[in-house]
Amino acid sequence: MNFAISRHIGKFIVERRVVLLLVLAGLFIAGRSWLQEHPQHNPWAPLDLNHPKGWATQQKLLALREDVDLCRAVLERSEVAFRVLEPAGDGECRREDRTQLSAYPLSPDTPATTCPVAVAMELWKRDTLDPAALEILGSKVSRIEHLGAYSCRRMYGREDGPWSEHATANALDIAGFVLADGTRVSVLSDWPGEGDKQRFLREARDGACGAFSTVLSPEYNAAHADHLHLDMDDRWTSVCR
Ligand SMILES: [Zn+2]
Structure with a gap:
């Protein structure tokens, strides 16, 4: 009698386990196919800049800082045209990674940067600059004016202290934007105030924070009154000011 009851209980427990396993397997399969349809949420899917954010x-972007080949594969996969330039420079200013975007609308020229900066620039333009310019100012961005990427120097041009991210062109300084309808938005003259240009500049800064690891605006200090400093510093926290 007792033996029969415990056999029944045992069978019940085994069946419950089977049901639980089937439910878990179902969830696993559903989760896997959901991730396959949403590669932007899947940490194992290769990064493609054509996918939504x-x-x-962000985690995949940060990982590119340690692997140039992985980074260039992202540009290729995303069909972003670029050229690879020969390494150059010595010491702290040695640049192993010189990646130059072919069709990015930087002005007066498009300098070679590190590949992670190039990838972040692409994302910034697509996810922030184009939609924000269209929504706030009614016209797309046609030129992005910069003050330079590479400069072999320490931070703020000091005699000692840490080297600037510009020393390896792992940074870019943005001075302003020209829209397709000819409107000009300058960081220096349009940052102060409350109008549409100001709103656009703040959106541009905030959006850059999702792509670059460091973003410094005029709100940070007087040295940045005329530009947005964007870089891909390899520390694990991002800075957005
Ligand atoms: Zn800078």
Whole structure:
């Protein structure tokens, strides 16, 4: 009698386990196919800049800082045209990674940067600059004016202290924007105030924070009154001021 009851209980427990396993397997399969349809949320899916931004995007962007080949594969996969220039420079200003975007609308020229900066520039333009300019100012961005990427120097041009990210062109300084309808937005003259140009500049700064690891605006200090400093510093926290 007792033996029969415990056999029944045993069978019940085994069946419950089977049901639980089936439920878990179902969830696993559903989750996997959901991730396959949403690669932007999937930490194992290769980064493609044509996908919308997702939970896994930032982490994948940060990982590119350690792997130039992985980074260039992202540009290729995303069909972003670029050229690879020969390494140059010595010491702290040695640049192993010189990646030059072919069709990015930088002005007066498009300098070679590190590949992670190039990838972040692409994302920034697509996710922030184009939609924000269209929404706030009614015209797309046609030129992005910069003050330079490479400069072999320490931070703020000091005699000692840490080297600037510009020493390896792992940074870019943005001075302003020209829209397709000819409107000009300058960081120096349009940052102060409350109008549409000001709103656009703040959106441009905030959006850059999702793509670059460091973003410094005129709100940070007087040295940045005339530009947005963007870089891909390899520390693990991002800075956005
Ligand atoms: Zn800078």
